[in-house]
Amino acid sequence: MKARKPLSIFLAVQKALFLRELGMRFSVSKSGLFWTFFEPFMQVMVMVLIKLLIFGKSANTFDFAAFLALNFTAYNMFKNILIKSMGSFKANKGLFVYKQVKPIDTIVARTLVELFITGVIILFFIAIGFYFHFDLNIQHLPLVSLGFIWLAIFSFSLGLFIAVSNTFYPSIGRVIHILMIFIMFSSAVFYTIEMIPASLQNILLYNPLTHFMEMIHGNYFLSLNDHFVDYTYMLLWTLSLLYAGLFFYRRFEERIISL
Amino acid sequence: MIELKNVTKYFQTKQGRNYILKDMSITIPSGTNIGILGRNGAGKSTLMRMLGHIEFPNKGTISSNHTFSWPLGLGGGFVGKMTGRANVKFVCRLYGRTPKQIEETIAYVKDFSELGDYFEMPIETYSSGMKGRLSFGLSLAFDFDYMLIDETLSVGDARFKKKSKEALMKKIENCHVLLVSHDMGTLRDICDAGIVVNQGQMYYYNDINDAITEYENINKKAK
Numbered sequence: 419m420k421a422r423k424p425l426s427i428f429l430a431v432q433k434a435l436f437l438r439e440l441g442m443r444f445s446v447s448k449s450g451l452f453w454t455f456f457e458p459f460m461q462v463m464v465m466v467l468i469k470l471l472i473f474g475k476s477a478n479t480f481d482f483a484a485f486l487a488l489n490f491t492a493y494n495m496f497k498n499i500l501i502k503s504m505g506s507f508k509a510n511k512g513l514f515v516y517k518q519v520k521p522i523d524t525i526v527a528r529t530l531v532e533l534f535i536t537g538v539i540i541l542f543f544i545a546i547g548f549y550f551h552f553d554l555n556i557q558h559l560p561l562v563s564l565g566f567i568w569l570a571i572f573s574f575s576l577g578l579f580i581a582v583s584n585t586f587y588p589s590i591g592r593v594i595h596i597l598m599i600f601i602m603f604s605s606a607v608f609y610t611i612e613m614i615p616a617s618l619q620n621i622l623l624y625n626p627l628t629h630f631m632e633m634i635h636g637n638y639f640l641s642l643n644d645h646f647v648d649y650t651y652m653l654l655w656t657l658s659l660l661y662a663g664l665f666f667y668r669r670f671e672e673r674i675i676s677l
Numbered sequence: 678m679i680e681l682k683n684v685t686k687y688f689q690t691k692q693g694r695n696y697i698l699k700d701m702s703i704t705i706p707s708g709t710n711i712g713i714l715g716r717n718g719a720g721k722s723t724l725m726r727m728l729g730h731i732e733f734p735n736k737g738t739i740s741s742n743h744t745f746s747w748p749l750g751l752g753g754g755f756v757g758k759m760t761g762r763a764n765v766k767f768v769c770r771l772y773g774r775t776p777k778q779i780e781e782t783i784a785y786v787k788d789f790s791e792l793g794d795y796f797e798m799p800i801e802t803y804s805s806g807m808k809g810r811l812s813f814g815l816s817l818a819f820d821f822d823y824m825l826i827d828e829t830l831s832v833g834d835a836r837f838k839k840k841s842k843e844a845l846m847k848k849i850e851n852c853h854v855l856l857v858s859h860d861m862g863t864l865r866d867i868c869d870a871g872i873v874v875n876q877g878q879m880y881y882y883n884d885i886n887d888a889i890t891e892y893e894n895i896n897k898k899a900k
Contacts, residue, residue, distance in 0.1 A: 434770030515754040672733040
């Protein structure tokens with residue numbers, strides 16, 4: 419067999435895994451395709467309804483439904499990459515008989531699939547927005563896009579780190595599942611940091627995910643801004659997690675393969 | 678040529694370390710079909726997986742300039758929820774085949790494995806014999822220097838066994854095999870040389886018959 423270059427092997431593996439993940443998501447059950455797009459829509463509807471019932475029609479400077487749709491799309495991407503990464507080694511164990519498939523490849527592929535699905539969900543929301551004549555003006559489109567991609571890299575790094583630890587200490591996965599609710603409430607998904615009392619602001623801003631959410635909705639809505647966002651803090655978190663994840667992965671790669 | 682340098686491989690058990698290989702250095706010459714013999718649990722399959730780079734020694738290195746297939750066992754490496762066709766496609770993509778080549782491979786595997794309508798059904802509906810047939814057919818569609826075979830020749834009915842043996846004999850005109858088997862007849866038919874794995878050591882024999890004699894001696898002593 420002709421020898422291939424490492425990059426072309428990596429690309430072939432990624433393509434195969436990506437198409438396989440997508441195929442499994444959609445072709446196995448027809449409802450899979452439906453729920454992938456309908457679930458985030460339902461989530462937003464329920465939240466808007468709850469807000470209307472509890473707080474009434476308060477005057478926001480931005481469209482609250484669009485705000486929730488945007489935040490939930492970003493948060494769901496983070497959550498899905500993290501959860502899918504955590505189970506990735508176990509779920510794809512059978513594939514490691516092909517020596518070109520490394521455990522990290524499965525996490526990269528799952529991240530790419532989530533990024534892709536997020537993109538399609540965004541298009542779905544935009545289509546709804548157009549149909550109902552929502553205001554679709556975006557303040558800084560490049561920064562919003564960067565926010566999503568950066569968040570995907572951050573989630574990948576965290577996912578890789580936790581996937582490796584989870585392999586040797588399965589309790590970590592359970593703790594993360596429990597923590598997810600707490601993370602959701604503490605990361606500016608339902609609110610902007612500006613709405614929060616100053617004493618609480620400083621605590622919430624320790625959560626790196628809060629910065630990502632602020633970056634994304636701050637740059638999206640014309641009436642919001644990103645002056646709470648500390649880009650250096652985000653970069654530090656991303657790089658440290660990526661380094662730690664790759665470091666432990668390299669150390670334990672062989673043990674993960676022959677698990 | 679396959680070179681093992683100070684290779685140590687063990688499995689941690691509650692009673693301590695169970696050594697498969699203990700500080701083993703050996704060079705296996707190229708150009709032969711090799712049978713691997715040993716008692717149950719001696720580490721034949723582990724040795725094969727290490728040669729195929731999907732299991733790693735605890736110490737030492739194994740190096741070779743050859744390509745190895747994935748270990749052909751009973752349907753490992755398939756995804757249960759996907760159809761036979763989708764699984765074949767997936768493996769083709771892993772090896773970087775073009776869409777046209779993929780179509781050819783699919784046609785070949787479908788024909789060889791004789792799965793009929795089951796080829797379009799999820800793997801989880803297959804019997805183990807059917808999985809074995811698919812796996813074996815798929816491996817024949819690729820060219821490796823060495824094929825790693827773990828007792829797969831025993832899948833299917835008598836007719837399919839004969840067919841796969843013939844296909845394998847044709848295949849090994851261009852490549853070689855590393856075969857784990859307990860069937861001395863098969864080993865004699867296919868292999869030229871042999872490796873016996875026993876109690877942390879492995880021995881290479883240029884003649885498979887010598888390997889079989891040694892293996893029988895080990896079995897006698899064990900009794």
